[in-house]
Each structure stands twice: as structure tokens, then as C-alpha cells.
Amino acid sequence: MDAPPIPPSQIQDVRRFNRLVTRRAGALEDSYLARGRPLGAARLLFEIGGAGADLRELRARLGLDSAYLSRLLRTLERQGLVTLETPPGDARRRRALLTPEGLAERAVYDALSDRLAGSMLTPLDERQRARLLAAMGEVERLIRAACVTVALEPADGPDAQACLLAYYRDLDARFEGGFDVAQANPLPEADIRPPRGAFAVARLDGVAVGCGALKRAAPEIGEIKRMWTAPQARGLGIARRLLRLLEATARAGGCTRVRLDTNRALPEAQAFYRAENYRPAAPFNRDPYADFWFEKDL
Amino acid sequence: MDAPPIPPSQIQDVRRFNRLVTRRAGALEDSYLARGRPLGAARLLFEIGGAGADLRELRARLGLDSAYLSRLLRTLERQGLVTLETPPGDARRRRALLTPEGLAERAVYDALSDRLAGSMLTPLDERQRARLLAAMGEVERLIRAACVTVALEPADGPDAQACLLAYYRDLDARFEGGFDVAQANPLPEADIRPPRGAFAVARLDGVAVGCGALKRAAPEIGEIKRMWTAPQARGLGIARRLLRLLEATARAGGCTRVRLDTNRALPEAQAFYRAENYRPAAPFNRDPYADFWFEKDL
DNA sequence: TGAAATGCCTGACTAAGGTCCGGAAATGGA
DNA sequence: TCCATTTCCGGACCTTAGTCAGGCATTTCA
Incomplete structure (x- = not known):
């Protein structure tokens, strides 16, 4: 309905692009792991965020099993990074909140992400940066269109x-x-x-x-x-x-x-x-x- | 030396881009795993390639421990997908080769990769495809430039x-x-x-x-x-x-x-x-x- | 007011991915 | 010839990530 079949060379172009970008982004996971905490826990710190989050919400966003989430939260709690509270209204529910230490740790991960993103821009001059950002925006729009x-x-x-x-x-x-x-x-x-x-x-x-x-x-x-x-x-x-x-x-x-x-x-x-x-x-x-x-x- | 500091909004743009692209490419890993073989083994099949490869080379390319590589090869060998031979000259070395079954299996993974790449293009019309490929090329060039x-x-x-x-x-x-x-x-x-x-x-x-x-x-x-x-x-x-x-x-x-x-x-x-x-x-x-x-x- | 549903937790278990150490065979240099 | 080195292999062990079954407190509904 939409268009003729895709030439193999274009498929190869897309595959090469995917490889390159994922390899670059893989560097982020390494820098996360370098903080001595498994990736799951780091992501959890991120998702809880400054305002805290219901466990139900966290499970949905991260696609986690209830048991696994519970365990991850327990370890973060032991490290003094999160506290769990029962929100008013329904005493069955729990809500995760970051302690000041948790917020600081989250800020570190944030800075690591920023640094990696920045490292894709800093070696470039301003015209190249503008071109890169424009092209990224285009890729993003069209990938979304394909979704x-x-x-x-x-x-x-x-x-x-x-x-x-x-x-x-x-x-x-x-x-x-x-x-x-x-x-x-x-x-x-x-x-x-x-x-x-x-x-x-x-x-x-x-x-x-x-x-x-x-x-x-x-x-x-x-x-x-x-x-x-x-x-x-x-x-x-x-x-x-x-x-x-x-x-x-x-x-x-x-x-x-x-x-x-x-x-x-x-x-x-x-x-x-x-x-x-x-x-x-x-x-x-x-x-x-x-x-x-x-x-x-x- | 190269340019003024990078505005936070641009950093955020790059981070959003990275998230989107890695999420899309992550779908590939799922489709790989759907073949009932761990990811490491699948990657190994790929890296051995049609011409075979020395174990030393495989370790370097995949960043694997000698013991772990040995074990992965053993399971692939048991499945009849690879054979190991001793190259002439140095009898300590081993060389991994794909059997016909191994080559077929590798072709399946190749087709899966092609299909995922194709799925980013098929919903688009021809003009959008051309724009996406051009933008991907631009991103790729500039990321390489930044490296x-x-x-x-x-x-x-x-x-x-x-x-x-x-x-x-x-x-x-x-x-x-x-x-x-x-x-x-x-x-x-x-x-x-x-x-x-x-x-x-x-x-x-x-x-x-x-x-x-x-x-x-x-x-x-x-x-x-x-x-x-x-x-x-x-x-x-x-x-x-x-x-x-x-x-x-x-x-x-x-x-x-x-x-x-x-x-x-x-x-x-x-x-x-x-x-x-x-x-x-x-x-x-x-x-x-x-x-x-x-x-x-x- | 009792029964069913909800939400979280714990314990047992599994698979993947990977490290550490030592052994065996082959090689190369003194 | 002897000994250190290289290369591969195997066993023991570990962490991460994740599933499953069951339990307990709380809430909701009939």
C-alpha cells in the first residue's frame, strides 16, 4: 500500500546506522556500571525521580516484576538512597521517595548522561553541531512516523x-x-x-x-x-x-x-x-x- | 578550542535521540533471543563469519574471557553449528568454522536484522525514506567526526x-x-x-x-x-x-x-x-x- | 459482615554472563 | 634438553536479572 520494496543497500545503511548509534549509547551503560551498582538499580533511581513514584507506576514504566522491584527497592533502601512510605488513603500501596543521598546519586547519573551526550557535540564546531542536531531531529521524527x-x-x-x-x-x-x-x-x-x-x-x-x-x-x-x-x-x-x-x-x-x-x-x-x-x-x-x-x- | 559551551537544551535533544534509537534497536535483541539461544552465542555465530576466525581474534572482537568463549563454542559445537580445527603451524591455536548448519543459522539472524531495519522504512513513503536515509547518513558522519x-x-x-x-x-x-x-x-x-x-x-x-x-x-x-x-x-x-x-x-x-x-x-x-x-x-x-x-x- | 480482590513482600528457583584458577599441550629460546 | 611462555580447556564460583508460588495486610463489594 505504501511504497515499493526496499533496496538491500538501504537496509544495510539502516543497519550500519543502528550499530553505530547503539555502540555509542552502550558507552553510557558502561559508565553507569562503573558506579558499582547494577543497571536495574540505577534506572530505578532515575524513574523514582525527585517527586517519588508509586510502585505500581514504577513497575509499569520499567516493565518489572513485582517481586524483582521489591528486591531492588530493598537494596536501595539499605543503601540509604530511598525511603518507602504508605500514601494516605490506601494502606496497601507504597510510594518510593529519594532521600537527599538518593537525589545526589541520581544527579551523578544525570551528569554522566549529560557528559556522554555532550561528548557527541563538543568536538564539533557550531555549524556541525547545528547540522547534527537537525539531522537527529529528522531521524527522530521519521522513526516516530514509522511507528x-x-x-x-x-x-x-x-x-x-x-x-x-x-x-x-x-x-x-x-x-x-x-x-x-x-x-x-x-x-x-x-x-x-x-x-x-x-x-x-x-x-x-x-x-x-x-x-x-x-x-x-x-x-x-x-x-x-x-x-x-x-x-x-x-x-x-x-x-x-x-x-x-x-x-x-x-x-x-x-x-x-x-x-x-x-x-x-x-x-x-x-x-x-x-x-x-x-x-x-x-x-x-x-x-x-x-x-x-x-x-x-x- | 572548538566552540562555546553547549546549551542544556541541545544536551537534552541528544539524550532523547539516543533513548529513542536504542529502544528501537533493542527490539533486535528480543528477536534474536526469540530463537532460543542466548545473545552471546548468536553474536558469536555472526563474528565467526563465513570464513571462520581464530579464537584469539574472536576474543578481541567480542571482548570475551578465554574461558567464557571456550564454553560458548562448546555449546555451538554440540549443536552442530561450528567445528574447531587446529591451523597448520601452531598446534596450540584453534580456529572456529561454521558448518553448513551454522551458516544457515547465521543467515536466519541476518534476515532478522534485515527485517528490523526494514521495519523502520516500510511504513514510510518514498520521499520520507529518502529523508530518513539522508538524515541517518548525516548523523553517522557527524558522530564519526566527533570521534x-x-x-x-x-x-x-x-x-x-x-x-x-x-x-x-x-x-x-x-x-x-x-x-x-x-x-x-x-x-x-x-x-x-x-x-x-x-x-x-x-x-x-x-x-x-x-x-x-x-x-x-x-x-x-x-x-x-x-x-x-x-x-x-x-x-x-x-x-x-x-x-x-x-x-x-x-x-x-x-x-x-x-x-x-x-x-x-x-x-x-x-x-x-x-x-x-x-x-x-x-x-x-x-x-x-x-x-x-x-x-x-x- | 464475610468473601473476593488488590498490593506488596518473601523465599525458592532459573538462566545468562562472566571471573578466577589451575591443568594440559605445544612452542620457543637459552 | 630444560624451562618459561602461549593457548586452549574445564571446574568452581559469583552477580544480575528475572519468574513463580505463596503469604499477609488492606480494601472493596455483595
Whole structure:
């Protein structure tokens, strides 16, 4: 669906890159271990943080077994680096807090991390540094983009609903006279549920960061609605992937054409649809928020 | 010497980048372990390679204890993946070779690595892939650049001599009528050795990839000679760092000015010296290979 | 008010990774 | 020829990381 197969040379490039970066980062583990404490305990000091943390939270963040966490905390407690307290309310729970010594130890690890990161920058001049940071940012964005999954989901799920609410809020902020979903053409949930329609959600690390809906406007015409990408996830090609999934769904359902409308306050949306080979179309509805209409043959 | 201190936000950027990339690459270890063999054994299969390897070499490359390596090899031998043979000449040594089964197993690990690398590319469209690969290349180059060390060394060391030979060969290939060091103005080794001069070598992962020399032309005038960067290490700012080290050495030795000459066949060298604030100067020698002369106040 | 669920802890156990020491065979130099 | 050195091998031992079963106190729910 997305692109042709990947040439082996590119695979090799990625593997070489991974090797280099992990080798550099491996130096960090060595410097951590040089403090005479196993890695798990060091990471735990870090995760407890200045404000302390519930054990439940620590287990989730570090992916630790309850028994193992308990033992690690016991050794840190013996070393005088953490204290455990029972938070008010539920006497079954425990909360880990760093002692002043624990905070100092954590600061040492922090400084080690800083030093390693700095050692990747210090030998470079300012132009090289700027280039390195820019390239790192690019790699990071694109790796995150590659982590995004796009799939059809029920529109009444909690994440789907959260996306739709965020979408309405976004429109309300951007449209001249605000946006009220009650004023717009109604879109019953049954219209965007199979077999009549579909709803797609994009997720990054499990959290929903985009959505889009498809409804059947006529026997062979699909209509795209509710296309939204979370602000922090823009520029990762999420809208494109959502749109293509919905188009593929429409095609599989027998549609030969899809259409959509958009508002004048969203110029980037128009540019996006044009880039996806949509062409301007005659107005096909009377939605008060529709200013432009597009369509595309599948 | 190289640049002002690094803002904390940039340090944080680098740390975030390292975290993300190592987390992604950590997935590889999981997929390796899923084959039911400890990581050490898998790595060993890789390092032995198709051609086999001496145990001594394996220990050095993997940083393993002799006993531990011996045990790992024994388990791989029992699984029928490697054979050990005594190479002719020294019957104390052993050489590890992969059996056909071992080669097949190694190919499986190779495919797993390929698949992980591919999974960073497949969700992206072609433009994003190109951007990711370009950014990875940039990060890689600059990280390597940051690994380069530049230091004063004796000019008669083996690596220094190798640099000089490579430099002469380079010139011989690029100059119109070739280059013969015997025809050039002589540069006795004593002139580029403290206290009268200096010799600098740049190293990347231990191997020499660049050099430069400083001699005393007059009580307060230094002269830069033999500036060279290995072809595979160009574009990393190595010449700049060598030059600045030699300039600093000259300044510390009481020089108020440095000068140098260069050949018309090396236009990038002229651009480089101009960028480093050298200005054209009157000819100060009659070297047959000198076409342009530069100088700079320290 | 009792039963089930929750949250943490302890003890027993396992696997991986690795160190230390000594032995055996082969080699090389005096 | 003798002796020190090199190279590999094996046994004993250790730490880290992690699992599993069960226990106890507390909380929640019917």
C-alpha cells in the first residue's frame, strides 16, 4: 500500500546506522556500571525521580516484576538512597521517595548522561553541531512516523471519541465563527460503521493521534469525513495514511469515487487533498461549514 | 578550542535521540533471543563469519574471557553449528568454522536484522525514506567526526610515516606532472619535531586519517606543511582541527604569524585556507610545487 | 459482615554472563 | 634438553536479572 520494496543497500545503511548509534549509547551503560551498582538499580533511581513514584507506576514504566522491584527497592533502601512510605488513603500501596543521598546519586547519573551526550557535540564546531542536531531531529521524527499504526476501529470506542472531540475543538479554534457540531450536517454513528462506512484511527505508541471516517453517500460514492491529526503528530504523513486506508476501504466496498468537503480556514487541507489527486468538484451538500468540495476517481 | 559551551537544551535533544534509537534497536535483541539461544552465542555465530576466525581474534572482537568463549563454542559445537580445527603451524591455536548448519543459522539472524531495519522504512513513503536515509547518513558522519581525535605526535612514528606516504601518493595522482618529494623543498624531520616544530595526527577509531606539520620559518613565523586528510574521512572537519591545533602550537611557541603554500591542482585547499582567514601573500619560497602562498596573523 | 480482590513482600528457583584458577599441550629460546 | 611462555580447556564460583508460588495486610463489594 505504501511504497515499493526496499533496496538491500538501504537496509544495510539502516543497519550500519543502528550499530553505530547503539555502540555509542552502550558507552553510557558502561559508565553507569562503573558506579558499582547494577543497571536495574540505577534506572530505578532515575524513574523514582525527585517527586517519588508509586510502585505500581514504577513497575509499569520499567516493565518489572513485582517481586524483582521489591528486591531492588530493598537494596536501595539499605543503601540509604530511598525511603518507602504508605500514601494516605490506601494502606496497601507504597510510594518510593529519594532521600537527599538518593537525589545526589541520581544527579551523578544525570551528569554522566549529560557528559556522554555532550561528548557527541563538543568536538564539533557550531555549524556541525547545528547540522547534527537537525539531522537527529529528522531521524527522530521519521522513526516516530514509522511507528505510527493506522487501522479501522469502531467509531464509538473511547479513543475514537477522544479524537472526534479534539477535532471539534480544533475546528472551533480555527474557524472564523467557531464550530458547533450540532450546526453541521449530522453524521450518525451507524453511517461510519461497517457495512455502511468505516472509521480509522492512527496510533503512536498506543495513543490515538489521528482519525478519519468514511460514509456511503450513494451506492458507488464514498464520502470522507472527520479527517484529523493531533498537533504534536503533524508532519509525519498520518493524514495521508488514514486517507489511503479509507480510500482502499471504499474501493473494496465497491465505490468508484470518493468525495469530501473542507473549510476555507484550512488551506493546508486543500493543498493536501490536491496533492492526493483530488480535483475540485461542484457543491454536493449544504453543510454550513463546507466552502470547498473535492472528488477523486478510485 | 572548538566552540562555546553547549546549551542544556541541545544536551537534552541528544539524550532523547539516543533513548529513542536504542529502544528501537533493542527490539533486535528480543528477536534474536526469540530463537532460543542466548545473545552471546548468536553474536558469536555472526563474528565467526563465513570464513571462520581464530579464537584469539574472536576474543578481541567480542571482548570475551578465554574461558567464557571456550564454553560458548562448546555449546555451538554440540549443536552442530561450528567445528574447531587446529591451523597448520601452531598446534596450540584453534580456529572456529561454521558448518553448513551454522551458516544457515547465521543467515536466519541476518534476515532478522534485515527485517528490523526494514521495519523502520516500510511504513514510510518514498520521499520520507529518502529523508530518513539522508538524515541517518548525516548523523553517522557527524558522530564519526566527533570521534576523531587530533594530537601532536612524533613525525617518525609508523602511522605518521604512513600518512606522509599516502599524502605523497595523493599529490602524485592529482598534480599535472605528478609529484616527487625529492624535487620539493626538503623538510628534515628535525624541523617538524619539538622544540623547532610539530607534527599532528588525526585518528578515527585508532587509525590515522590525517596529518599536518608545523616548522619554524623565522623566529616569529611558523609554516604549515603536509596537510592531508584520508579520502574516506573527508568532510568531517579534520583538516580544520589539525590546522587549528598547529596554529595554537605556533602561537604557544611565540609565533605571531603562520604561512603556507599550495598547488593550483588543489582548489579546495585554497578555499579552505581562505575560509580559515588566510590571505594571499607574496611568494616566500621557490618550491617547484608551490603556486599560491597564504599567511595569517595569529 | 464475610468473601473476593488488590498490593506488596518473601523465599525458592532459573538462566545468562562472566571471573578466577589451575591443568594440559605445544612452542620457543637459552 | 630444560624451562618459561602461549593457548586452549574445564571446574568452581559469583552477580544480575528475572519468574513463580505463596503469604499477609488492606480494601472493596455483595
